[in-house]
Amino acid sequence: MLGSYADAIRLLRSRSQPLFARPIKNHPNNLQMREWLEQLGHKSTEDLDVVHITGTKGKGSTAAFTESLLRAHFRHVSKPVKIGLYTSPHLITERERIRINFQPLSESVFTQYFYEIWNTLLSHGTDEKNMPGYLQLLALLSIHVFKREMVDVAIYEVHAGGRKDATNVFDHTVVCGFTTIGLDHTDFLGPTIKDIAWHKSGIMKPAAPAFSVAQEPVARDVLEKEASRLGCPIKFVEICEAVPEHSNLRLRAQKTNASLAIWLAKTYLSWSKDELSVRDIHVGLTQCNWPGRFHVIEQDKSRWFLDCAHNSLSLPVTLEWFESEARPPTRSQQNYEGCSRILIFGHESKRNSRDLIKLIVRYCKDHEFAFNSVILAPYERYGSTVHDAAAEEHAAFWREIQGLTPVSSVPSLADALVTAKQQSTRDGVLTLITGSTHLVGQALGLLQEGR
Template identity: 40%
Template sequence: MNKVMPLQLMDRNYKSAIDILNSRRRLKRPSIAPGSNLPGLSRIPDAKGKPDLKGTPSIVGMRQWLHQIGHSVCVSLSNLDNFTDREKTAEIDSLNIIHVAGTKGKGSTCAFIESFLRAFGKRTGFPQKTGLYTSPHLIFPEERIRIDFQPIARDLFAKYFFEVWDALSRDGNSSRALPRYLQLIALVSFHAFIKEGVEAAIFETHHGGEYDATNVIDHPVTTVITPLGMDHVKQLGPNIENIAWHKAGIFKRGSPALSSPQEASAAEILRNRAFEKGVEVHFVENDPCLPADALQLKPDVQRMNCSVALAAVRRFLHEKAPKDAATLSSLDILQGIGQFSWPGRFQLLVEGPFKWFLDGAHNEMSVSKAAEWFIESSDGQRAPPTRILIFSQVSEQRDAAIVLERLATALNTVHIHHVIFTLYDPQQDFDSPTGEGKPHFCGRIR
C-alpha cells in the first residue's frame, strides 16, 4: 500500500497544491448495497419504506481530519481536559455558518446571502469578514473559497492547503486514509476561514446533505433548502422523496430551517425530517419588499432565490447581530442586490455588438429556465438578432442527450441560426489568471 509522505522537496506553491488536489479526484463513485455497514450510515426510506442506499458517504472521515488539522467539532464537554480543547470545539461554531442544500439555485442563493451580509457589515461592522464556500468552481478551484466575495488569493490557497495536507499526511498515512477532492477542499475552506477570522460563513453542500462532507457543521445558525428536483439520482435517488430526505440532513436541532416552495411530496419529507430534528421548517414565498425592476432578480427564479436568501439573513441577524443593529435596512437590501454577482448563472456579457448569455445549467430543470431567460432577454431587441447556441455537457451522472432535448424543446419558439458543440479537454490550460484557454469546437449544425 502506498504511503504519502510530507512534501518537503516539492515547491509549496499554488500549482503544486492544485496538482495534489486533482490527484485526489475519485475516478468513479461506488454504490453501496443495502445493508452496508459504514460509519454513520443509516437506512434511507424510499417511497415504499424500503431501504435505498446509494454512494459512499463523503462525511466519513471528516471529523477525524478536522481534529488532525486542529479544528475539532462536537466533542463532549466531559471529554475536554483543558480550556484549549474547549476553544477548539468552538472554532467551527465561531464561523457562524449558514448551511445551504438543494438541487437548483444553491449557488445564487448563497451569493445573495453573502451579498446581504457584506452590505450589512459595511454599515454596522458585523460581520467584518464573510466567507463563502461553493461547489463546483467555474474556472479556477480557488473560486470555491471566497472571503468578502473575492476568491482566496493563490498564495493563501497554497499556504492553507499545505497546512492541511501536511497535518493529514504527517504520519505517513496511506493514500486511502486521506481525503478525496471534495473532502480536501472543504477541509481547506474550514481551515482558511478560521485562520482569516471570518465572522459569517455560507457553506453550500456538494450534492447531498445527510452524508455530505460539509455536514460536520453541528450548530449552523440557519439551514436553507433551495428548490429540489431529480438530480444526482445515482447517489440520492431514485425519487424526489429520497432526494428530499438527503437534503434535509442538514437540519439541526436548535437551528431555524428555511426552504423554497417545494412540490407536495418533497415538502412533506422536509417537514417530517425537521420534526425528527426538533425544528420546524418554514417555506419562504416571494418577498414583496424586493425591487420590481432589478436586473439581478431576473428571471423570476432569481427573485425566489433572493427571497430565500433574505429570509435566511434576517434569521441570522436576529441570532447573531448586535441587538442595537439586528435588522437589515432598506438600503442594505438595495445595496446587497446591486452588488450581487454570480458568474456563470444568468450572466450577460456585452462585447461590442455581441451579447453573451452565459449559464452553467447542467440538468433538465435548470436548462429550461436558462432557455426561458435567453428568449425573454433577446426578444426585445429592435432588429432580429442572429442567435448562436454553444453547448457542452460533461458528466458521468447525466445523459447529455436528454439535457439537450429539453433545451431544444424550450428554445423551439425562437430561431437558432447556428449550434456549436464543444468538448472538454482535460489538458486545456486554464492556469493563466486571464483564462486564456481556447475552446475546442467539435461540430457545427446550420
C-alpha cells in the same frame, strides 16, 4: 514540505473521484471528516457560525445572494466583519470556491493552507493513497481557512445532497436553506424525489431554523417530517415584496432564490441581535455579481450570455432568460430582432445529454423561439477534454429530432466562439453558452482574454 501552487492543485486534482466513492463512517455525523479536522487542530466547529444551503437548482445563487446581503449590511453599519463563502463547482480555478468577503483566496494563501492540511494528515500516518478525496479536501481546506482567518460567519453550499456531504460536519448551524429540489445526481442520491429530498434534509440541525422555497408535495413532506423529528422549525417562503426590480432579478427563479436569501440573512442577523434593512436588501441584491450565472459579456457586436445550467430544472430557466433578452417584451428595451441567435452547448456526464437536447428542442417549439444555429463544443475538465467523442453523435441526434436548425460540432471551444462571431449579422450576434459549468468557465476565460 511546501510545494508550489501548481503542485498543490496537482495533488488536489489527483484526489478527484465520484461524490461518494470514498465511504465515510457513521453518517450523518461524518466521523471521518471530524477525525481529519481534529488532526488539523479543530476539535470542534462550534466557533464557526454557519449558514448551510442545499437544493437542486439555485443553491449557488442563493449562497451568493446571502453573502452579498450580509456584506451590504455590515458595510452599511461600518462593522468590520469577515464573511466566508464556500461554493461549488468553480469556473476557472478552485480558489473561487473559498472566498472571504467575496474575494477568492490568493494563490499564496491557498498554497499555504493546502500544504498545512496535506502535510499534517501525512504526519498523522495517512498515506497518500488514503488521503481525503477531492471534495473532502476542499471542504477541509475551507474550514481550516475560515477558522485560521477568523471569519465571523461562513455560508456553505453543499456539493450534492446534504446528509452524506462533506460539508455536513458543523456543530453550530445558525440557519439552513433549501432551494428547489428535483432529480439530479440520481446515481448518488437515489432515483426518486423522495430519496433526494431525504438526502438534502440531512443538513437540518435540532432547534436551528430552516427555510425552503415552495417544493412539490413529496419533497415538502420529507422536509416537514425531518424537521418535526429534529425539532427544527421550518418555514416555506414565497417571493418577498422587498425584492427590488432589477435586471439581476427579472426571472421568477431569481426572485425566489433572492427571497430565500433574504430570510437566511435576516435570521442570521436576528440571531446576532442585528437587523437587515430595506436598503441592505436593495444594495445586496442589485450589486450581487455571480460569475457564470446569468452572466452577460458585450464585445462589439457580439453579446455573450453564459449560464451554468446543466440539468432539467435549471436549463429551462436559462432558456427563458436568454429568450427574454433576445426577444425583449417591451419597446423600452433594445431590439435585437435582427441579430443572429446562436447556442453553444456542451454536456457530457452520467446525466443524460439526450434528455437535455430534447428539453431544448421542446422549449423552442413551445415558445416559438428559434436559434439560427447550434454549435456543440468540447471543453476541458481538470485538464482533460470531454464531450469531444460524443459531440457528433449528439449533433446527429439533434438533427434527427429537429431538422430545421443547423447543428454542427467543432474541435474546440475556441473554434465555437469564432464560429459564433462569424455568424453575426449587420445587427450583431447573441450567443447563449450553457450545458456545463466547465464549458462556461472555459468560455469565460477565453472571452476575458479577448479570444
